[in-house]
Amino acid sequence: MNDSPKQKGLRKKLVLELIKKGIKDKNVLNAINLIPRHFFLDLDFVNFAYVDKAYPIGFNQTISQPYTVAFQSEALELKKGDKILEIGSGSGYQTAILVLMKAQVYSIERINKLYRKSKKILKSINLMPKKIIWKDGYLGLIDDAPFDKILIAAACKEIPTQLIKQLKIGGKMIVPIGNEKNQIMNLIIRLSENKIKKIEMGNFLFVPMLKNKI
Ligand code: SAH
Numbered sequence: 001m002n003d004s005p006k007q008k009g010l011r012k013k014l015v016l017e018l019i020k021k022g023i024k025d026k027n028v029l030n031a032i033n034l035i036p037r038h039f040f041l042d043l044d045f046v047n048f049a050y051v052d053k054a055y056p057i058g059f060n061q062t063i064s065q066p067y068t069v070a071f072q073s074e075a076l077e078l079k080k081g082d083k084i085l086e087i088g089s090g091s092g093y094q095t096a097i098l099v100l101m102k103a104q105v106y107s108i109e110r111i112n113k114l115y116r117k118s119k120k121i122l123k124s125i126n127l128m129p130k131k132i133i134w135k136d137g138y139l140g141l142i143d144d145a146p147f148d149k150i151l152i153a154a155a156c157k158e159i160p161t162q163l164i165k166q167l168k169i170g171g172k173m174i175v176p177i178g179n180e181k182n183q184i185m186n187l188i189i190r191l192s193e194n195k196i197k198k199i200e201m202g203n204f205l206f207v208p209m210l211k212n213k214i
Pocket residue numbers: 061062063064065087088089090091092093094095108109110111114135136137138153154207208209210211212
């Protein structure tokens with residue numbers, strides 16, 4: 001796959017747009033600047049790769065909007081070496097951003113064909129996460145828990161309490177919560193064994209988080 005000077009230039013413009021929209025984390029912006037988003041899109045949409053929008057990736061799913069990817073990554077205050085569970089690998093674009101930011105990434109996807117496709121792309125650009133797995137994300141990864149951070153890229157109807165149990169004390173989860181039309185981004189901090197703090201961070205739109213792998 002080719003990453004042309006034009007595409008690199010469009011990426012720089014996208015970074016400036018994200019800064020205007022409020023993204024500040026230099027590591028996040030650097031990752032957006034370096035990862036060729038057009039590698040993760042179907043041919044029909046390659047020309048729109050650096051437009052700040054979500055696009056179809058098949059199976060009724062979408063690649064997240066760059067602003068959303070940046071927002072979720074920034075909210076988690078990712079540090080090098082952080083162990084992070086990502087639910088909803090989708091195209092693999094967000095996964096690549098997290099790997100480039102030097103997190104230890106564990107990513108789960110429920111749709112087998114998307115799982116296989118994203119894995120192939122991530123391998124080809126040398127940004128494989130620690131683990132990428134075809135599974136129902138509601139189950140998390142008990143054997144690899146606890147995690148410093150959990151990023152959920154699909155909308156949950158309510159706080160996924162079973163996943164909070166896989167978060168370290170002091171760990172953070174970023175998750176959109178709501179119905180198909182109206183969701184609020186929640187930053188959840190696990191304060192103790194049974195106590196959480198919830199911070200609401202505005203409206204977003206995601207595809208729903210669904211049960212069972214297919
Ligand atoms: N950040 C991804 C966004 C993917 S869209 C990207 O930029 O490409 C959300 C993804 O979550 C979809 O691929 C969908 O199949 C997946 N998903 C939904 N419910 C899930 C579940 N229970 N477990 C794992 N993945 C799930």
